[in-house]
Amino acid sequence: MxxxxxxxxxxxxxxxxxxxxxxxxxxxxxxxxxxxxxxxxxxxxxxxxxxxxxxxxxxxxxxxxxxxxxxxxxxxxxxxNGQQISQDVPSTYVDVDIDNQTMNYYVDGVSVLSSAVVTGNTQNGNGTPRGVFFIDSKIPGKYLVGPTWNVWVNRWMRFTGAVGLHDASWRSEFGGDIYTYNGSHGCVNLPSDVANTLYDMVSVGTMVVVH
Known part of the structure; x- marks a missing residue:
């Protein structure tokens, strides 16, 4: 309890x-x-x-x-009937903290994977959506294609629309205020080694909290 x-x-x-x-x-x-x-x-x-x-x-x-x-x-x-009931509150989820530019993966309430990230570019209106989501697609390699981009990622974990967690091998730095002027188009960019590890740990249906 x-x-x-x-x-x-x-x-x-x-x-x-x-x-x-x-x-x-x-x-x-x-x-x-x-x-x-x-x-x-x-x-x-x-x-x-x-x-x-x-x-x-x-x-x-x-x-x-x-x-x-x-x-x-x-x-x-x-x-x-006066009986005690249990509450089904998940303790395993991906936490994305936009203000601090961090990602933590919690298992049973304990962070087992942590990393700096780069989220959506707020300067051009592409900020990463905040909310409670669930990973609905895992693909080990694909092109992300848009009006002005066509990039390959090795680990794709979508959680809403065209937004997901993925590796960003083209970045040399993560964290800080990069997202305010050189952020993504909404996705959560991860270092390659972190994306590989997270991909192996999560599954379709894993909760993603973005705040």
Missing amino acids: RKWIFLSKRIAAILVFVGVMCTISLSAKAGDFDPDFYAAQYPDVVAAYGTNPNALYSHYLTFGVNEHRYKNREDMIAAQ
Whole structure:
């Protein structure tokens, strides 16, 4: 119970700065979280965030836990019968801190991989989107193509739209304020060795918190 309280407070403290919830089409990777029940039980959440499973799960993580909302019907019934229920708060996720230009991969609440990064260029309006997302694609090598770029990356981990975590072999420096004037087109640029390691550690469905 103490472990859950610590983890929920930690995630809530991170996500309180996150305004927009995720909009990708994956089913929420949430253990016994029931998005259909959550939507039916809490129409106020649906009115604000819609019915996307990931958006509902993100609301549950960010606000629902602390508001004592139920993640499924079984928990609601158990609570009504005076039984203690457990909260399904993930402690394994990728954390991207835009202000500090860092990436940490947490496993069971402990950072096992940390690195400086370069996120989206804020000077030209390409800032990396903030929110709660889930890795929905892993590709060991591909070209990233856009209006003015065509680059090869060895490790691609997409988490929303055309935005993902990937290696950036063309960069000699990471961190600092590079992102404010020479950042990416929205992706999270990683050193090659870090991207290789992270790629082997995460899976499709791993949560990504960008704040």
